[in-house]
Amino acid sequence: MTMATETGAPVDTTKTALQVTDLIKQFGGGRSLLGRPLPAVHAVRGLSFEVRPGEILGIVGESGCGKSTVARMLVGLESPTEGRITLREEPLAEPGKPIKRTVLARKIQYVFQDPISSLNPRKTIREILSAPLYYLRGMTESQRAERLKELMAAVNLRPEFLDRYPHEFSGGQAQRIGIARALAAEPEVLVLDEPVSALDVSVQAQVLNLLQDLRRQFNLTYVFISHDLGVVRNLCDRVAVMYFGRIVETGSTRALFDNPQHHYTRLLLDSVPGARDGTLPDEAANAELPDPFHPPTGCAFAPRCSAASEQCRQSDPELDTRRQDGQQVACYHPAGESAD
Amino acid sequence: MSRFMNISNALPLARWFGHRHSRTSPLQLLLRNRLAAAGLIVLIAVCILALITPWLPLHHPNQTALGNRLLPPGSDGHLLGTDHLGRDILARILWGTRVSLSVGISATLVAATVGSILGILAGYFGRHVDNILMRGIDMVMAFPYILLALAIVAVLGPGLLNALYAIAIVNIPFFARNVRGVTVTLRNREFVDAALLSGKGHARILLTEILPNVLPVIVITMSTTVGWMILETAGLSFLGLGAQPPQADLGSMLGEGRRLISTAPHVATIPGLMIFLLVMSINLLGDGVRDALDPRLKAGALRRPAARTRTAPAARQQPTGEPKGLLEVDNLRTEFHLDGQVHQAVNGPTFHIEPGECLGIIGESGSGKSVTAMSLLGLVASPPGIIQNGQVNYQRQNLLGVSDPVLRGYRGGELAYIFQDPLSTLHPLFTVGDQLVEALRAHRPLSYRAAWQEAVRRLEEVRMPNAARRAKSYPHQLSGGMRQRVSIAMALANDPQLIIADEPTTALDVTVQAQILKLLNRLREQKQASLMFITHDFGVVKQICHRVAVMYAGEIVEIGPVEEILARPAHPYTRRLIGCVPSVDYEGGRLAEIPGLPPQVSNLPVGCKFADRCDQVTDQCRAAPIELDTLNERHQARCIFAREVSA
Ligand SMILES: Nc1ncnc2c1ncn2[C@@H]1O[C@H](COP(=O)(O)OP(=O)(O)OP(=O)(O)O)[C@@H](O)[C@H]1O
Ligand code: SF4
Ligand code: SF4
Ligand SMILES: [Mg+2]
Numbered sequence: 001m002t003m004a005t006e007t008g009a010p011v012d013t014t015k016t017a018l019q020v021t022d023l024i025k026q027f028g029g030g031r032s033l034l035g036r037p038l039p040a041v042h043a044v045r046g047l048s049f050e051v052r053p054g055e056i057l058g059i060v061g062e063s064g065c066g067k068s069t070v071a072r073m074l075v076g077l078e079s080p081t082e083g084r085i086t087l088r089e090e091p092l093a094e095p096g097k098p099i100k101r102t103v104l105a106r107k108i109q110y111v112f113q114d115p116i117s118s119l120n121p122r123k124t125i126r127e128i129l130s131a132p133l134y135y136l137r138g139m140t141e142s143q144r145a146e147r148l149k150e151l152m153a154a155v156n157l158r159p160e161f162l163d164r165y166p167h168e169f170s171g172g173q174a175q176r177i178g179i180a181r182a183l184a185a186e187p188e189v190l191v192l193d194e195p196v197s198a199l200d201v202s203v204q205a206q207v208l209n210l211l212q213d214l215r216r217q218f219n220l221t222y223v224f225i226s227h228d229l230g231v232v233r234n235l236c237d238r239v240a241v242m243y244f245g246r247i248v249e250t251g252s253t254r255a256l257f258d259n260p261q262h263h264y265t266r267l268l269l270d271s272v273p274g275a276r277d278g279t280l281p282d283e284a285a286n287a288e289l290p291d292p293f294h295p296p297t298g299c300a301f302a303p304r305c306s307a308a309s310e311q312c313r314q315s316d317p318e319l320d321t322r323r324q325d326g327q328q329v330a331c332y333h334p335a336g337e338s339a340d
Numbered sequence: 341m342s343r344f345m346n347i348s349n350a351l352p353l354a355r356w357f358g359h360r361h362s363r364t365s366p367l368q369l370l371l372r373n374r375l376a377a378a379g380l381i382v383l384i385a386v387c388i389l390a391l392i393t394p395w396l397p398l399h400h401p402n403q404t405a406l407g408n409r410l411l412p413p414g415s416d417g418h419l420l421g422t423d424h425l426g427r428d429i430l431a432r433i434l435w436g437t438r439v440s441l442s443v444g445i446s447a448t449l450v451a452a453t454v455g456s457i458l459g460i461l462a463g464y465f466g467r468h469v470d471n472i473l474m475r476g477i478d479m480v481m482a483f484p485y486i487l488l489a490l491a492i493v494a495v496l497g498p499g500l501l502n503a504l505y506a507i508a509i510v511n512i513p514f515f516a517r518n519v520r521g522v523t524v525t526l527r528n529r530e531f532v533d534a535a536l537l538s539g540k541g542h543a544r545i546l547l548t549e550i551l552p553n554v555l556p557v558i559v560i561t562m563s564t565t566v567g568w569m570i571l572e573t574a575g576l577s578f579l580g581l582g583a584q585p586p587q588a589d590l591g592s593m594l595g596e597g598r599r600l601i602s603t604a605p606h607v608a609t610i611p612g613l614m615i616f617l618l619v620m621s622i623n624l625l626g627d628g629v630r631d632a633l634d635p636r637l638k639a640g641a642l643r644r645p646a647a648r649t650r651t652a653p654a655a656r657q658q659p660t661g662e663p664k665g666l667l668e669v670d671n672l673r674t675e676f677h678l679d680g681q682v683h684q685a686v687n688g689p690t691f692h693i694e695p696g697e698c699l700g701i702i703g704e705s706g707s708g709k710s711v712t713a714m715s716l717l718g719l720v721a722s723p724p725g726i727i728q729n730g731q732v733n734y735q736r737q738n739l740l741g742v743s744d745p746v747l748r749g750y751r752g753g754e755l756a757y758i759f760q761d762p763l764s765t766l767h768p769l770f771t772v773g774d775q776l777v778e779a780l781r782a783h784r785p786l787s788y789r790a791a792w793q794e795a796v797r798r799l800e801e802v803r804m805p806n807a808a809r810r811a812k813s814y815p816h817q818l819s820g821g822m823r824q825r826v827s828i829a830m831a832l833a834n835d836p837q838l839i840i841a842d843e844p845t846t847a848l849d850v851t852v853q854a855q856i857l858k859l860l861n862r863l864r865e866q867k868q869a870s871l872m873f874i875t876h877d878f879g880v881v882k883q884i885c886h887r888v889a890v891m892y893a894g895e896i897v898e899i900g901p902v903e904e905i906l907a908r909p910a911h912p913y914t915r916r917l918i919g920c921v922p923s924v925d926y927e928g929g930r931l932a933e934i935p936g937l938p939p940q941v942s943n944l945p946v947g948c949k950f951a952d953r954c955d956q957v958t959d960q961c962r963a964a965p966i967e968l969d970t971l972n973e974r975h976q977a978r979c980i981f982a983r984e985v986s987a
Contacts, residue, residue, distance in 0.1 A: 062849035063820075077533055102539045113939035122552045128534075170735030181534065194768065200704040201876065205920035206934035212930070234922035234931065244448055257924065271854035274879030275924045280854040285615055 003269070011054045011237060016088075017221045018051040018108075018189055019076070023083035025069050043069040045245035047083070048319070051189070052065045056222040058236030058253070059266070062231060064289055066245040068113075074223060077105040087189065090314045106136050109182035113194040115174035119166035123246060125177055130185040134339040151180045154217070155210060172203035176210065183218065191223045198230060208235055228273055235259050241265050241295045244289055244300040251327030261329040263305045299331070307333045343544040355693045356439065376628020382621035391436040399428035401435040402586040410604040423593075423607050424600060427586075433614055436588040441618070443504050443582075443589070444570030450508035451569070454561050455515025458508065460554060462516070463523025464546060474520065477513045478862055478883070485510040489572065493581045500589070503582035507572045515561055518634035522557045526550055556633045563626035567619040590615050648744060649674075649715065654729045656741035663733035666693035666754075666870050667716075667838055672730035673709075674715045677723065683941045685711045687894035688730070690968075693838065698864060698871040700885035700902070704917075706938060708894035713840050715740075717751050753783045756831035760843040762823040766815040772799075772826045773811030779833045798829040802859060821852035825859070832863060838870045845880065857884055878921055882906060887974070890914045893939055893949040900975030910977035913950045948979070956981060 024047075037340055044066045051057045052118055072078040074085060076099040085093040093099060112118035119128055133139045152159050156177040156242070166174060177196060182190055192211070196204040204289050208231065214220060221280040226232050232239055233253055240250040241262065252256050260266045262316065270281045289301030290303070298313040299305070307311065311332050319328045371377050399418075406425035415419040420429040459963065462473040467590055480488065490508035525552075526532065535545045562707045576582040577591025578598075585592070590611045597608030655673075674686040686708045693699045701709050701718075716732050717739065719944075733737040734755070739747065751757075766803055767775060776795035780786055786794065792811070799807035802825040815823055824844060831839055841860065845853035861884045864871045873885055881888050886955040889899040909915040919932040936953040939945060947962035948954070954961070960980060968976045971983060 056410075062851065072533075075537060077536065078571065103534060105537050105539055110533070112530045112534065114530055118533070120531040120553070122551055130537065131538035131540060172937070178534075181538065185538070202704060202920050202934035203937075205922075205931040206935070208922075208931055209933055227473055228922075229850070229924045230922035233926075234926050234928055252928075267851055269924060270880060271851045272924050273854065273884075275884030278883070280858050281851075281885065282858075306894060325704045 011052050012054055014083040015053050016050045017053040018056070018223070019084075019086045019089075020070075020074075020133050021048050021084045021086075023070065023073065024081045025073060025078065026081045039293050041084050042295050043245055043292065044073070045082075045295060046233075047242075048249055049240050049247060049250060051221055051223060053188075055238060056224055056236045058232040058239040059223065059225045059231055060108050060227060060239060061242035062227060062289070064292070065242045067242055068193055070242075071110070071191045071223065071225055074189075074191045075108050075110040075233070075331060076101050077110070092115070099146050101109070102136060106185055107188075108189045109185050109186055110288070111178050111185040111190060111192040111195045114198055115171055116166060118178050119155055119174060121166055124163050124165060128166075128177070129162070129181055131186055132181060132330075134152060135187045138271060147184070151184055154183060154214065155180045156162070171199050172206060175199060175207055176320070179207075179210070181213070183214065187220075189223065190219045191225075193225045194227070195224075197226065197228065204231070211235070215235040229257075229268065230275075241268070245292075246300070246330065247317075247328075248301070248331070249329045250319070251325075255327045259327075261327065262301075263307055263335055264301050267304070274285065280322075307335070309333065344729070366632040370628050373628045373631060375624045375629070379621040379624030379628065382617060383625055386437060386621070387617055389434060392484075393434040393438055396434070398431040398434065401427060401431040401588050403427060404929045408439055410600070412604075413606050413610075420610055421604075421606050423596065424604075429607065429610055432588040432593060433590075433610055436583075436593050436611065437592045437614060437618065439500070439583060439587065440570055440574060440587040440591070443500060443507075443573045444566055447504045447507040447511065447569045447573065448562055448566045450504070450556055451511035451541060451565070452515050454508070455512040456554070456558050458512065458520045459516040459521075460520030460523050460550060461812060462545060463520040464527055464542070464550060466524075466527070473516070476721055477516050479511045480510070485573065486572065487857070489576060490566075490581070493576060498581045498584060500583050500587070503573055503576040506576065507569050508571075511565055511569060514565060515558065518557055518561050519554055521781055522554050523550060526553050528682055557789050561631045563629040564623070565626075567908045568787040569621035570622070571615065571619050578960075590618075618966055627854075633931070647724045647728050648722070648747065649720040650726050650729045651718070651740050652729065652896075655727045655730070655731070656738065657730055658738050658741060659736060661735045663692075663736060665694045665697075666734070668692040668731070668733040669716065670731040670733065672712065672732065673728040674711050674720060675726055675728055677726060680944045685894055685941055686715060687898045687944070689887055689889070689891070691896065693870045693872055695837075695870055696864070696868050697887065698861070698873055698885045700881040700888035701872065701874045701891060702876060702881055702917075703891035704876060704938065706941070707891040708941075709891055710842050712891070712895075713757075713842050713872065713874055716840065717755060717757075718747060719751075719757075721775070752779060752831075753834045754837045754841050756834070757837035757843045758824075758827050758839060758841040760846050762827040763815060764821075765827050765882070766823060768815055768897075771814055773942075776811070776826075776830060776833060779830050783834045793828075795833075798833055799826070801863070802826075802829045803855075804829070810965055820853065824848060824852075824856055828856070828859065828863070833865070835867060836869055838872065840872045842875075842876075843876070846875070846877075853880075860884065861914055878906070890917070894941060895946060895949060895978065897950065897979070898975075898977040899968075900971075900977075904975055910971055910975070910982040911950075911979045912954050912956055912981075914977075 023044055025044040027041040027043055028038050047070060049057070059067050059070065069078060073080050073093065078137055079099055080093055080095055082095050084091060092104055107221060129151060130144050133144045139147060142177065149159050149163060151238050152162065157173065157176055159267055169177065197206050208279060224236055236253050237249065239253050239256045240247045241264065242248070243264045249256065249265045256265065257269065260269055267281060270276060273280065287307065299308070299316055302308040303310045309332065317330045317332050319330045375498050387744030402734060407424050408418070408426040411418050411422040413419065417423055418428050418430065420433065423429055423432070458477065458495070462470040488671040489506040489510050493507060495501050496505065506744060532545060532549060535549050573582060574594065575587050578595040580595060583589040583592040593611035594608055594615070597611065600607050608710050609733055627830035637671065669692065670690050671688045672686055673688055676685055677679055689712055691699070701712065703709050711720055715727055730740065739750065766772065773792060773795050777788065777791040780791045780794055796808050796811050797813055804810050804822060818826065845856050848856060857880065859872065875881060885902050886901060888902050888905055889896045890913065892913050898905060898914045905914060906918065909918060916934050920934060922928060922931060934953055939949055939952065945951060945962065947964055948966045949963045951957045966978050966980060968975050968978050969982045
């Protein structure tokens, strides 16, 4: 079944493009050279989600919640400690198996947060964009020349820019080059990690519109990571909210923004300045994330949650299907229930 | 000592090196440096002499003539005299220089190659590779290096080649450490990940992405160590462990001459002078190379900026009438003079702040918000900043013209700042409590104990959880939100009349931002202070500001009450800036983008600065500067169509 999404692009709701199952990532751990056990950071603590072909899945959450770690695992820059990632039922990453990076890079590509830092200062744009064409697509010199022109046109940059160096570009232009590089590999899925957070709003709008156009033009699927809820609401078809290495709520963008169920989702939305009813949540005494070296046994949000009960502190709630339209929430006492 | 220089954080260097279109090339910079140029000339002369030595009409360097022993310089047929075996010193010095130079340079190349490979591998692969390689390097460095060199020669046996190895080995750590440091910084840059995702393998990334960025560091390290290596080789030969008789090198000649220093001083003096000349010229050149490739490392480059922005006389005049509001800014103009260009960062904003009011300053990056705020109390770095014109009137004085002590008294006292990055204002080595105590005692005579109690009270006021204990924490032990609370407490320590907050929440998460905004607003109300709040977020403006000034290319293009401007923006830029912000409250469909980029402040147009991006532009807009048009008593806009648009 194909249906138009909120953002108007066709999404095949019967198929799954990307599937992530029980993903776990720990940094550190293991033993030192002298055999002492080392502390481990629990960055991602059991994460499952799927992305349908042609869809934009937004992942929101605050710094340190593990968004970037998930993104880096999706493209093979990190390998999962546990769990599986599959693309159209084909395994991409499994624990213990080496990452086949070139295979992966032809299917999933990444757009970086800092556009300038992701371009080598000593290489021309031509050299930077040619690398994926040569190493991943095996194109000849003349094929590459042709494709470079197409890529520059796709991201609205003049072909003369090909022979310039990264420092000669503004942030917005550099980010378009970063997008062009990701497109050069002809991937099915783009993982975008805060691609517009370093840009000014007027330039941000240019890049977001470009991303919309490219998705239609090349039938792309996006995983879009952001902490800007306004951007997510306007770009994404579905949203997953992360807190401390887990997804606490997921659903269609409209359902999630209009009827948030998890207390953390509510707090996030209420905290956006100048929005909603215009009052900000109270100045809480404790706004700290739990210690990633010693994750709590119960709900990680309990210390900040006004609805927390003994049950919440004892065990961590699982994602539950709440409604027919697939909104899921990991909470013992969802906020929407009494209000419904 | 230059050889112990550490260039591990030479990141701007790498960036700098990418500027192939920069105005002055490194070579030009080098030649402009007189000492380095002199060193280069001497070195070239010595090298040419050493190269052509075999073809010069000289005596054989090892040919003894006991009848001609110890002839003084200037003797017939022996320009520089002879040594204790009657050998011609001129011939020996030239051949010896040849040997010393080639050994020194070879040792440098060996050390540079091996050290750089180790450093790049350790820095790139990290973890166990790094651990093992760098532990090894540390072990080598644990010995005084001349002792180590002696030990190596003792094991390998004396001889020039073994001396070369010894010198190369003891110098490997310098290269390995410098190169590793730069590589670690580069490894963490995203372009390395990007190259991995472009299908490049590790070997290719090391060679084509990392190495070109590390090369300048290798060159700098080489140019600053080669002189030392020549000296060290000479040292080993001097001790009889390097060149073996009858072969001459500068060190062995010096060693042989040492015994005759009283009877025939020239035998030792001449090789001594040659060593001096050689090492001196190489080191001068090396320092020049370093300065040209990385200006930050230049001696004296760490100049402290002036304590106060340079201010032109035009900006120092005292106000004539009664200033408006608590603080009045009139026609402020701040420029940066860089590389012969004038960057007009602030172009005459005029505004005032009422007591108890929150004035927002909004604009995109580069629009001059921060420079405006920092100009008020002379906090713009000079050079390159200079305040050319304007007045900042507070209590009937122009702050741009008051004396330094008066200005210092206001800073952190009645007029306080909060910055985006609290770490830039907090000292990493003192507890936050001590820093608050210091801020309190700078403006008030308080005992330490009383000040500490006051500091804890101030931390409680900003709702720092567990304030008494947290006062003993160091800044790095606190989260971003807590640090920003500390810097707010510091700003409020002396009950300011005006708080200038420069994007204090931009680096924070949305839930933490909400708390800081609430906190600032509550404190402003409680203390009856004014707040000047710089931001690029209309949501923040709507949340806490009474009036807002919109800046573009250093000018205020619109100023007025927040509700009025949000509901009826009069300037096309304001309208479109509001239009391109995606809202959390509804789906807006396609975003309304503003095409193009703001103009460069080094080359501003005469007329409306927004003209190139404006869809209503007419010829009249570009003809002459556009004045602020008063729409009503409180609302002004800088557009010729402002009245029609807002109507
Ligand atoms: N290489 C690493 N080694 C150790 N800890 C790490 C590493 N990378 C991430 N972490 C930790 O993992 C957790 C999640 O980090 P991650 O970078 O994914 O967060 P994020 O949501 O992307 O944050 P931000 O928005 O600031 O980028 C954090 O506690 C972080 O400190
Ligand atoms: S599970 Fe309990 S503590 Fe966690 S969000 Fe729900 S109500 Fe709050
Ligand atoms: S003055 Fe002209 S160019 Fe400038 S904003 Fe107004 S209409 Fe546009
Ligand atoms: Mg991140």
